[in-house]
Amino acid sequence: MVKKIIKMPDIGEGVAEVEIIEWHVKTGDVIAEDQLLAAVMTDKATVEVPSPVAGTVLAIGAEAGTVMAVGAMLAEIEVEGTEAGEELPHQTIAATQFTPDAPQGEPEKSAPVSVLAPVVMPASSPASLKIAQNKPVASPAVRALARELAIDLAQIRGSGPAGRITRDDLDKFVKSGGSAHGSHYARRDGVEVIKVSGLRRKIAERMARACREVAHFSYVEEVDVTDLELLRASLNNSHAASRGKLTVLPFIVRALVVALRDFPQMNALYDEEAQILTRHEAAHIGVATQTPNGLMVPVLHHAEAMDLWAAAAEIVRLAGAAREGTARREELTGSTITITSLGELGGLVTAPVINQPEVAIIGINRIAVRPQWQDNQFVPRRMMNLSSSFDHRMIDGYEAAAFIRRIKQLLEVPATLFIEV
Structure with missing residues (x-):
C-alpha cells in the first residue's frame, strides 16, 4: 500500500x-x-x-x-x-x-x-x-436549501446528469407535499445553533467592511414607468415567443449604460489603500441575486454592447448559475457598478450597501399604481422608486442627484434609450 x-x-x-x-x-x-x-x-x-x-x-x-x-x-x-x-x-x-x-x-x-x-x-x-454510492448528488446550494427545509435529499430522485438533484427537483418535491413540517399549533422547544460559514460569512465580512470604510449616502427618486411598461408589454406581445420575455431589469441596465456616458465618475472603483480611483469605459454591471446560501452578485460583462434581449438572456443565465452554485469565478467578479432589486418585495424605499470597491449602487423598488396630478386631475400611473447609494468620498450629492435624474428621464421617455447621439 x-x-x-x-x-x-x-x-x-x-x-x-x-x-x-x-x-x-x-x-x-x-x-x-x-x-x-x-x-x-x-x-x-x-x-x-x-x-x-x-x-x-x-x-x-x-x-x-x-x-x-x-x-x-x-x-x-x-x-x-x-x-x-x-x-x-x-x-x-x-x-x-x-x-x-x-x-x-x-x-x-x-x-x-x-x-x-x-x-x-x-x-x-x-x-x-x-460521488459516494448512496449519497445524493447535489450542489452545495441545493444541499443548504434542503437543510433549511429539513428535507432528506435521499428521498428525491434527481433529474440532472448522473442523477444530480437540481433546484427544480427540490421545488417539485416540496410542492408535492414532501416536507417535515407538523401542526401549526404544536409546541416547539428546539434551539438550532448555526455556525456562520461559507458564503454567509463572506457576506458578513464584506458588508461590515463596506459600512465601516465607505461614507455612504442614499438618494431616492420617483420614476413614472407607465410608458416604459406599455413598451415592454408591446415588445413581449410581439417577440416573447422568438426572443424571450423582457422584465423591467434590461431596461434599467440600458438606462444605466446610457447615463454612464455622461457620468463616468459613477462607473469607477476606488482603491483606498493606493488612493487611486479607476474609471472604466466598459459597463460591467453587477446584478445582486438572492440564492439559497445568501446574496451573490453575478456580473453582466460589457453590458454596453448588449441589446435588451441579450441582456435579459444573460441576466437569467447568470442568476440561474448563481442559485445553482455553478457560476464560474469570472462570472462573479469584475463589476464596476451594481444594480440591486427585491423584485415584487421591493418596498417603497431601501438604502443599499455599496459593493466595494465600487462607488455607486442602484436600487430598484417595486412598481405600483399611484395617483399622480396631471392636467388638473389625479390619474393612475405606474410608479417606481430608485433608491441608490453612493460613496461620498468620491461622489458629491449634486452629482448623484443629476445622475439619477438622467436615469429617470431615460426611463420616463423610453424611446430615448435607443437614440444614438
Missing part, C-alpha cells in the same frame, strides 16, 4: 486560501478516481475538488467551516501499491508524522507518501458527479 497526500490545489487568480464548505467523503470511505472529495469556497465562487486517485480515505485535512491555505493537506488516501518495475506517476517522498500527545523527540517515520494536487472541477463538471 502507498499513502498519498492530496493537497489543496491552486484555484488561480491569486487565491491564497479557501474555506471548506462541505465534505463528500469521510475517514474510512473507499473512493474512486475523480470522485468528489470536498466543496470549497473562494471569495464568492464555490468549486468542487475531485480525487486524482482511487483508494481508502485515511484522514481529512480540516472540518467543514475551516479556512485552509492553498497547498495544505486536503486528504490522505491509501492506494494499492504499484507492480514491480512500474513507476509512480508522482514523486514518492518519506512523510513525517507527529502524534500531538506524544513526547517530543525523534519523529516516527510512516510509509512512503506521494503528494498530489488534484485539478479543481466546476460544480457542473461531469467528473464532479462521481
Whole structure:
C-alpha cells in the first residue's frame, strides 16, 4: 500500500486560501478516481475538488467551516501499491508524522507518501458527479436549501446528469407535499445553533467592511414607468415567443449604460489603500441575486454592447448559475457598478450597501399604481422608486442627484434609450 497526500490545489487568480464548505467523503470511505472529495469556497465562487486517485480515505485535512491555505493537506488516501518495475506517476517522498500527545523527540517515520494536487472541477463538471454510492448528488446550494427545509435529499430522485438533484427537483418535491413540517399549533422547544460559514460569512465580512470604510449616502427618486411598461408589454406581445420575455431589469441596465456616458465618475472603483480611483469605459454591471446560501452578485460583462434581449438572456443565465452554485469565478467578479432589486418585495424605499470597491449602487423598488396630478386631475400611473447609494468620498450629492435624474428621464421617455447621439 502507498499513502498519498492530496493537497489543496491552486484555484488561480491569486487565491491564497479557501474555506471548506462541505465534505463528500469521510475517514474510512473507499473512493474512486475523480470522485468528489470536498466543496470549497473562494471569495464568492464555490468549486468542487475531485480525487486524482482511487483508494481508502485515511484522514481529512480540516472540518467543514475551516479556512485552509492553498497547498495544505486536503486528504490522505491509501492506494494499492504499484507492480514491480512500474513507476509512480508522482514523486514518492518519506512523510513525517507527529502524534500531538506524544513526547517530543525523534519523529516516527510512516510509509512512503506521494503528494498530489488534484485539478479543481466546476460544480457542473461531469467528473464532479462521481460521488459516494448512496449519497445524493447535489450542489452545495441545493444541499443548504434542503437543510433549511429539513428535507432528506435521499428521498428525491434527481433529474440532472448522473442523477444530480437540481433546484427544480427540490421545488417539485416540496410542492408535492414532501416536507417535515407538523401542526401549526404544536409546541416547539428546539434551539438550532448555526455556525456562520461559507458564503454567509463572506457576506458578513464584506458588508461590515463596506459600512465601516465607505461614507455612504442614499438618494431616492420617483420614476413614472407607465410608458416604459406599455413598451415592454408591446415588445413581449410581439417577440416573447422568438426572443424571450423582457422584465423591467434590461431596461434599467440600458438606462444605466446610457447615463454612464455622461457620468463616468459613477462607473469607477476606488482603491483606498493606493488612493487611486479607476474609471472604466466598459459597463460591467453587477446584478445582486438572492440564492439559497445568501446574496451573490453575478456580473453582466460589457453590458454596453448588449441589446435588451441579450441582456435579459444573460441576466437569467447568470442568476440561474448563481442559485445553482455553478457560476464560474469570472462570472462573479469584475463589476464596476451594481444594480440591486427585491423584485415584487421591493418596498417603497431601501438604502443599499455599496459593493466595494465600487462607488455607486442602484436600487430598484417595486412598481405600483399611484395617483399622480396631471392636467388638473389625479390619474393612475405606474410608479417606481430608485433608491441608490453612493460613496461620498468620491461622489458629491449634486452629482448623484443629476445622475439619477438622467436615469429617470431615460426611463420616463423610453424611446430615448435607443437614440444614438
